[in-house]
Amino acid sequence: MTIQTPNKTLTLASGTRYAYFHYPGSKQTLLFLHGFPSTSHDWRFQIAYFRSRGYGIVAPDLLGYGGSSKPLNPEAYLGSIMSADIISILDHEGITGPVIGIAHDWGTYLLSQLACRYPSRFSKFVFLSEPYGPPGRAMDVHRINKTTKRQMGFEQFGYWLFFSEDGAGKTIGQNKESFLSLVYAENPSIWKTSFAPVDGMRQWLATGSHTHLAPYITEEDEEHHYKAFGNDYSGPVMWYKRGIRSLGSEEEKEMLATGEIKNGGRIGKETLMITGLKDVVCTSARARLTMKSNVETGKLKVVDLDAGHWIMLEKAEQTNSVLEKFIEEGVGVKSVL
Incomplete structure (x- = not known):
């Protein structure tokens, strides 16, 4: 099998370069954000599946990875900076309508920042393995x-x-x-x-x-x-x-205090959490507790799969099925938490 690499690049005004997959589609665009230590290649099974079904695809190599820039100062990896970069990619591709954000591992930190800072650019959120990261929380x-x-x-x-x-x-x-x-x-x-x-x-x-x-x-x-x-x-x-120093958390506290981050940082849109029951670091129990506390009542669905950390690779078909059902039907009445 020939490994595909990102088909687009964009250099921002800041000089930061991003490599990413972009495939326009007849349906809504899905934004895939990978984790550590990976690239957009982590989403190979999902990109192929949803592209074949008419969905638009954007899947960047995130900052520090693959064909994208790799700055060596933690301050470059602030949520405020990286989330603005992702929005710039969407804008560059003319994607102005709301997308569905899908993230795994450290990608969920970036999706969390996007959810807080640019909620109007998203219609739904999906977190795999690692749950939503509420703003303004220091890491101990x-x-x-x-x-x-x-x-x-x-x-x-x-x-x-x-x-x-x-x-x-x-x-x-x-x-x-x-x-x-x-x-x-x-x-x-x-x-x-x-x-x-x-x-x-x-x-x-x-x-x-x-x-x-x-x-x-x-x-x-x-x-x-x-x-x-x-x-x-x-x-x-x-x-x-960046994470161990909680860089950016003080700014997020100020944004919460001024109301710039709405709803106390809670997600108000339909959200799916997919956990791996064999994941010993990003545990299902922690994910459920975190998501239930930070997503509005009636907007959350949690699905546990018999997998380790790399859910979308280990259980690709099941992951695609769960994603597709959520994308098309939302949380569903019987599965609301």
Whole structure:
């Protein structure tokens, strides 16, 4: 199978360059936002499926990834900046009507920012694995790790500490085969011991450990990944460097106080949350609690799939079916939370 790469590029007035897929369609446009450590290639099964059904597609390599710019300062990854960039891409392509935003992992942070800052540009929202991120919340990784160590037996966000260190991106790049095998592991439970805990990832890479890749990652997918990232993941880990410092949260608090962010930051449009029951980091339980607290009553649907973190790859057909039903029918009376 030939790996497709983004068919469009756009350099913004700021000098930032984005590579992205854009396919016009006869139906509404779907905006796909990938996570870490990925590119728009993560959405290959969804792009093919929905494009064949007449939907418009926009799927960028997000900032720090693939064919897009890779600034090395965390401040460049503020939600205010990146969300404005995405709107600029839509404007450039003449997409002025509301789109459906679909995001996975770190892409959900960006979709959350878009939902707060540009709600009129969206008709529906879909979050995969990681839930909506309410505005104005500071990230306390140490508190989370302490709590999850007590409740779950391991630090759920221990890897944040490693990814936020100077040189982490180069360390990953020097051990990319080991890294990729863990990120896309066939057995998702290995994340409990070797991915999530404090120093788990560091030790995995230092010892050159490997595990079986999940069957949905082909040799071509591996080659695409290595070509996209080379030997340096410094751009992608900037998302963690910004996140661990909660950069942008004070501005969001001010926007909430002035009413610039409406509805107290709660989502007022139909929203779908798809979780993976085998995901040990972005757990289904946490996603349900977060979404129920931050989406207006009657606007939320949650679907749990028997999958790990990479839902749209591992369960591509089911994901497409769930997405299509939500896109066409909304949350539905019987599934409202």
